[in-house]
Amino acid sequence: MKGQHAVLGSGSSQTQVLGTARRERLTVVDNEAVGPYVLLRLERSGMEPGVPGQFFMLEAPGQLLPRPMSLCLAPPGELAFLLEPIGPGTRALAALAPQERIYVLGPLGNGFDLAVERPVLVAGGIGLAPMPYLSEALGGPPALLGFRSERHAEAARLLPGAEVVVEPRLVTELLPGEPSDILACGPEPMLEAVRELAPSAQLAWEAPMACGYGACYGCVVEVEGRYIRLCIEGPVL
């Protein structure tokens, strides 16, 4: 894993999250189904898209806490997020109609390190979310996508040219034999498997987050026996 790991507790990180992030109320342009997922497009207003792999906290109407979402696409004047509706927050976001407005905070956290020579993108399921923007930034490197069903695999159209497998086949079966710089996002077991095969891979992890900017200590993951805040030390580790 990359990144300087925190020692412990308050003040271990220098990342001044709010220094680059803004908070604005953005207008929904559209919400489109992409297989079982939803592509939520927001007017960009004054917000920066940030580095691929960074994320934003999106107000989910009716919910107390915002929900973390990776930026999926940054077309001119827009910020677009790919959502999997799995609970009350993501369902509320998936139900937004054009012209509705939500508060958005970001970009947050540390994205992928783009200084790589032989990039290969690897994603499982909703782990596809950050890949289109990442692919663009890297000039369209090879990409490997795994999905749990044909229906989920429809979302592969967001990353034209990617190689796609559907369960029971696993995306890790496609990992190249030759040395490469893997940038991956997906469910925890997939990321563990990728790390096993490619210890230097950059992996984008998930954890429930309340704040996204280091305030709550809710999003910790264990790294070398210590709990670090994924939102400011990651999500790419």
Place this chain on the structure above:
Amino acid sequence: MKGQHAVLGSGSSQTQVLGTARRERLTVVDNEAVGPYVLLRLERSGMEPGVPGQFFMLEAPGQLLPRPMSLCLAPPGELAFLLEPIGPGTRALAALAPQERIYVLGPLGNGFDLAVERPVLVAGGIGLAPMPYLSEALGGPPALLGFRSERHAEAARLLPGAEVVVEPRLVTELLPGEPSDILACGPEPMLEAVRELAPSAQLAWEAPMACGYGACYGCVVEVEGRYIRLCIEGPVL
């Protein structure tokens, strides 16, 4: 006051509220402004309008507890309520759009005793609510209405032919000198004043209610040193 007053606590009343009341989900026909008030018209479905002065518990979207409302009008196939938006529950009711549906329970409580010889209706402000339906049942007796402003007085059109005063004039100034059977509804000070002048008047009182059918003991009013449940002993006392 009329009505057999409860002694104390559980089981003092024989009124089997749910015996006559039904609970159904009714569809909104329309919501019309009447001065600063709102006339909420619901499809009647299988519900009975009951006796004038009885009330219904109306689900207020987004609120935990339903809100008590007197029946205002019972045109064929409809139940209509006159609302004053004063808080979250009444505002939610006033914001209902046609085709939306809410649960309604009723009719509840004891209405006016219609076996009167020289009826005169007296109402102050939103106390107008039960009067149109009462007037119809009594064949259009004389009616006296008081309002706090000209704008509020617009609602008098729901009771054509009524005599209307606006503050600083008070409706009690209009009370007839000759003996009459007064049926009144309005704010507490007005009802107290009416009772002072006409001790045998039938008065429709208000109290915050959680259930409307005797379950919570929340709606008590003091009668002869005891607390009785207004929802089952009243609201007309």
Place this chain on the structure above:
Amino acid sequence: MNVPVLNASGCLDALTAPEVAATLDAFVTKTVTPLPREGNPPPRIAEVDGWMLNSIGLQNPGIEVFSTSVLPRLQDLGVPLWVSVGGFSSSDYKTCCERLDDLDAAQVIELNLSCPNVDEAPETVVELVQASRSATSKPLYAKLSPATPDIAELARSVADAGANGLSLVNTLRGLALDQATLRPRLALGTGGASGPALRPIALACVYACANAVELPIVGIGGVMSGADVIDFIAAGASAVALGTVLFADPLSPARIRDELERARSRGYSSAVEIRRLAHGLAFASRT
């Protein structure tokens, strides 16, 4: 799914709404005290932010009138009866339990040890249970407040003092101010807070106590739906009682039973199965 559904004490009058009482597995009376009580002055209720606040103040006819004239009429309804008793000293609890002890109509005595609308009894909860235990051989359910630093510890002492079951929970104390006057909306200031916002707190109490004692638990607090009942069973309750939801929906017992029936067809085959699922994670009682 065979989960007994009761009403929560003080949330239904079986004599004014016998049709509703008939849909319950047992009817729990409003709390009875040794002497009659008029209760607190109105306004007694307010709704605020998903909570219902009440300050009824244990209005009741007293144990004597209750025993001679209310209980027989309740018995006629043909629903099993739980009698809730309360008071202000251990002798109050003793008085009520003794009076009920030889009345067959009262199947269970629930001890209201936790009403936030009357001054606190000077004795401890455990002393009140002991006094009650000495006065009756009927099953005693101890109804506890969530406003206690360590409810699992309290459950253990209450079990040791002879309680046969727990009713969890009573209301929390809450305050709502009128936005115009900034004065409390209830006449006496604060009141008991109930409704859906109480549910996660009640679930935590049930969960902590189920991991601490073997007693059966009636889960109470913000039950609104069949899904909520499943949560309470999963947390360790063996029955539930409906409070505030009865005010919003007198038909809720039947509706909730339907929802449970449908859950059964989705695979939750029995209450036991739900508990097994949930308590697989038994170490979790650590917090």
Place this chain on the structure above:
Amino acid sequence: MNVPVLNASGCLDALTAPEVAATLDAFVTKTVTPLPREGNPPPRIAEVDGWMLNSIGLQNPGIEVFSTSVLPRLQDLGVPLWVSVGGFSSSDYKTCCERLDDLDAAQVIELNLSCPNVDEAPETVVELVQASRSATSKPLYAKLSPATPDIAELARSVADAGANGLSLVNTLRGLALDQATLRPRLALGTGGASGPALRPIALACVYACANAVELPIVGIGGVMSGADVIDFIAAGASAVALGTVLFADPLSPARIRDELERARSRGYSSAVEIRRLAHGLAFASRT
């Protein structure tokens, strides 16, 4: 309207978000314990029914690292500092207070007497306050749990034990189950429940304590808006602290100050005026 706005302990890291800290009248640190703590295993947070549940478990670098390397950097921010201390025995509280006593940067010590995510200290709250009092001459704010049968009584004993102020309140204990597995959503089962659903409960605590003691009170619990601040002041607080709202909106301190400013123009001319309005009904302290 001159109401000091703080953050609630554990709800902001001033070093990762100095811009947010700069908008506060004082910054309150996350609770520090004598020894470093890694805190509880994840998942640590969940949202349920208007509550946020957390089970952080007092992750902190320990009083020594805090004093030598965190506090100086906090001091550089130029915001008045309150240091929250906690522990598992009176000697833990004493250790922390002694260590802080001669550090000028710590203006106030807040005693976290109420964290629901660590096992209960065996000593009483009053003993913990006494031990802290003996160890420092700095102002001590006692932060109490709402899960206590009689918080006004507790406030009186805490005042007698030497506390200079009260922070009201900490979280309640809550439980959320995963709807698919029926297992607790937090790794350790239950967690501390915060957010708007806590507000009426917190207001009741502030109200009860303001009527019981003369100490200044920091109102904490579900403050989301300027209107909520007005409620807390009306109930008897003299300052407020923002917790969960900071997660949803890091700009909330400025927004809430704006809302208070606008309330002033609507006639609430001063905090004192609000309190006068509210406490006109002083007899209401009876419940």
